[in-house]
Amino acid sequence: MAANGSTYALSNSHKEMLEKSLVETDPEVAAIMKDEIQRQRESIILIASENVYQAIMPVHGRLMGLDLPHGGHLSHGYQTPQRKISAISTYFETMPYRVDLETGIIDYDTLEKNAILFRPKVLVAGTSAYCRLIDYGRMRKIADSVGAYLVVDMAHISGLIAAGVIPSPFEHADIVTTTTHKSLRGPRGAMIFFRKGVRSVDAKSGKETLYDLENPINFSVFPGHQGGPHNHTITALTVALKQAASPDFKAYQQKVVDNAKAIESKFKALGHKLVADGTDSHMVLLDLRQFSLDGARVEAVLEQINIACNKNAIPGDKSALTPCGIRIGTPAMTSRGFGEADFERVATYIDEAIKICKEVQGALPKEANKLKDFRAKVAGGEVAKINDLRQEIAAWCQGFPLPIEGWRMDAGL
Numbered sequence: 001m002a003a004n005g006s007t008y009a010l011s012n013s014h015k016e017m018l019e020k021s022l023v024e025t026d027p028e029v030a031a032i033m034k035d036e037i038q039r040q041r042e043s044i045i046l047i048a049s050e051n052v053y054q055a056i057m058p059v060h061g062r063l064m065g066l067d068l069p070h071g072g073h074l075s076h077g078y079q080t081p082q083r084k085i086s087a088i089s090t091y092f093e094t095m096p097y098r099v100d101l102e103t104g105i106i107d108y109d110t111l112e113k114n115a116i117l118f119r120p121k122v123l124v125a126g127t128s129a130y131c132r133l134i135d136y137g138r139m140r141k142i143a144d145s146v147g148a149y150l151v152v153d154m155a156h157i158s159g160l161i162a163a164g165v166i167p168s169p170f171e172h173a174d175i176v177t178t179t180t181h182k183s184l185r186g187p188r189g190a191m192i193f194f195r196k197g198v199r200s201v202d203a204k205s206g207k208e209t210l211y212d213l214e215n216p217i218n219f220s221v222f223p224g225h226q227g228g229p230h231n232h233t234i235t236a237l238t239v240a241l242k243q244a245a246s247p248d249f250k251a252y253q254q255k256v257v258d259n260a261k262a263i264e265s266k267f268k269a270l271g272h273k274l275v276a277d278g279t280d281s282h283m284v285l286l287d288l289r290q291f292s293l294d295g296a297r298v299e300a301v302l303e304q305i306n307i308a309c310n311k312n313a314i315p316g317d318k319s320a321l322t323p324c325g326i327r328i329g330t331p332a333m334t335s336r337g338f339g340e341a342d343f344e345r346v347a348t349y350i351d352e353a354i355k356i357c358k359e360v361q362g363a364l365p366k367e368a369n370k371l372k373d374f375r376a377k378v379a380g381g382e383v384a385k386i387n388d389l390r391q392e393i394a395a396w397c398q399g400f401p402l403p404i405e406g407w408r409m410d411a412g413l
Contacts, residue, residue, distance in 0.1 A: 037402065050075065050088060052175055052192060053122065055220035056149055056213065060093055062120040064148075066106065067096035069313035069320070071130030071275075071285075073153065095120070099315050104276030105132055112142045119146050125169065126153025126177075129312050129327050131260075131279035133166060140172040149174045155190075157281055159183030159331070162244040163253035166281060174199075175213065183256070183282055183331050186240030187233045192217060252334065256282045259330040262340035266347035275314050275325060283329040286350070287314055293357055294322040300375045301353045301360070302326075305389040306397070307346070322371065326350075336400040349393060356385050 022030045053063065065076025068085075072078070077094025078086045088094060095118045097111040115123065123143045125134050136152065143150040152169040158178040160166045169176055176193040180186035194213040201208050243249050257280075264278045267286065275285035288295060295311030302309060314325035328350070330343060338346075360377055361369065378386060 037404070050091075051220045051225050052151060052177055052217060053088065053092060054224060055216035056175075057092060057121050059091055061122070062093045062095070062118060063088070063122045063124060064095050064097055064111075064115060064118060064120040065124035066127055066130065067098045068128075069317045069323070070096070070098045070315050071127045072096065073126060073128040073155075076124045076126060076153070099130075099276070101315050104315065106130070106134065108135065108138050108142070112145070115142050115146050115148070120148050122151050123148045124151050124153060125173070126151075126155070128156055129283070129285055129314075129325075130276070131274075131281055131283055131285055132276045133280045134169070136167065136169045136172040143174075151175045151177065153177050155179040156182050159185060159244065159249075160253050160257065160282060163250040165250070165253045165257050174211070175217075180237055180240060183253070184240060184244060185331075185335070187236035189230075189233050189237055191237075192221070255339070256330050256334045259334050259338060259340055259343045260284060263328065263330065263343040263347050266344040267351075270347060270351045272351070282331055283327055285312060285314060286326045286328060287324065288326065288354070289324045291354060291358060293354065293361070294319075294324055295326045296322045296371055297361060297374050298326055298350075298354055298357050300371075301357045301378050301386065302350065304378050304383075304386050305349065305353060306393045307349060307353070333400075335403055336397075338400065342400075345396075349389065352385070352389060356383065356389075 022033070053061075057063070063077050065078075066072030068074060068076075068078040074086050075088055076086070077089045077092065077096070079089040079094065084090045086094075095114065097114060098107060099105055100107045123139060123146075125136060125139045127134070134152075136150075140150055142148075150173050152173040152175070154161055154169060154176060155178050157166060158180075160183055161168050162184060170193070173193075174195050177190065178184065179188075179190050181188040194217055195211050196214060197211060198208045199211045260279045260282050264274060264284050267274060267284065268278075273287040273290055275287050278284070288298060299309065299311045309326055309328045311323050312325045312327040313320050313323040317323045317325070328346075330338075333342070333346075356378075360383060361374060364373060364377060377383070381387065
């Protein structure tokens with residue numbers, strides 16, 4: 001502050017930015033934010049390590065992760081017969097493990113047999129679209145049998161683990177990684193946890209082998225992969241972690257799981273099939289094959305009625321562009337106050353969308369029934385059922401305020 005009481009070293013334009021609302025200082029940006037807030041207010045949102053790998057493996061080291069169409073993540077070394085999709089599969093030798101096609105559960109027996117043959121340096125236990133619990137104890141035994149590090153990627157479920165509503169991997173893992181902006185509800189970022197102390201003891205000599213993870217991981221993060229710290233992100237993360245330690249957060253995460261079970265039950269009552277026959281976590285994976293539909297078309301209809309979820313590959317799929325599943329998560333709308341009855345209502349809306357999808361696809365001529373034709377048809381405003389559902393859902397969602405509503409009022413939006 002200057003001697004005359006004015007703000008020190010700020011131009012008039014900067015003072016206006018601090019003292020006036022965004023509507024006054026930048027109406028164009030304010031209008032964009034207002035439109036986006038309105039879109040979110042009227043919508044149902046259902047959207048469900050290389051630093052570590054380089055630290056503990058040389059180039060062409062061996063890694064095993066859950067196959068992407070079976071619920072794994074792209075970053076765990078996904079590749080097709082034609083090309084290496086993930087950069088991880090370019091730098092390292094990767095081999096997938098899979099689920100049992102009948103049960104949808106990870107096939108631990110086959111994983112163990114393949115691990116003995118492949119002898120990976122890293123075994124990754126992590127998913128992006130696997131709705132059941134992982135048997136971390138079994139994964140630990142498999143990793144030990146081949147001398148591999150067990151790396152758990154809990155990015156999608158870290159909030160559930162922090163709240164204690166699903167089992168924790170920390171007892172079993174050598175390294176745990178997570179993003180911080182998914183179920184943990186923090187800023188976009190990541191955390192790496194690693195073990196110190198004794199890794200193993202030789203049965204004959206009693207000699208201890210210590211973990212050597214701290215320095216390699218720290219060096220891999222900086223200067224290996226990252227630049228300077230983002231202090232604003234670190235600050236936001238501390239707030240998120242403080243919130244994650246609260247009773248309110250635990251109650252919220254329990255509601256997330258309860259809501260996922262509620263939508264599972266409703267889908268089953270409506271005659272739908274779920275991958276792995278249901279969920280133990282925050283999402284369900286809907287199998288559309290009985291309707292001869294793909295997730296890309298259902299996703300397109302849902303987008304038009306203000307329901308945001310994503311197409312997703314399921315076990316047995318041949319194409320990632322037109323997979324036969326859609327992934328439906330409960331965290332975002334639970335944050336807005338949805339309860340079990342509300343998610344049952346969401347299931348009925350998705351059921352209606354699938355019926356509309358079937359009708360539109362059947363009405364399109366054979367020569368104009370590609371995905372782009374389908375998308376143009378459902379986005380053209382010609383399908384009355386889509387228009388009616390969009391208005392109904394928009395009106396319903398107005399009763400569930402966004403978490404930022406108080407800030408919106410303060411900003412004049």
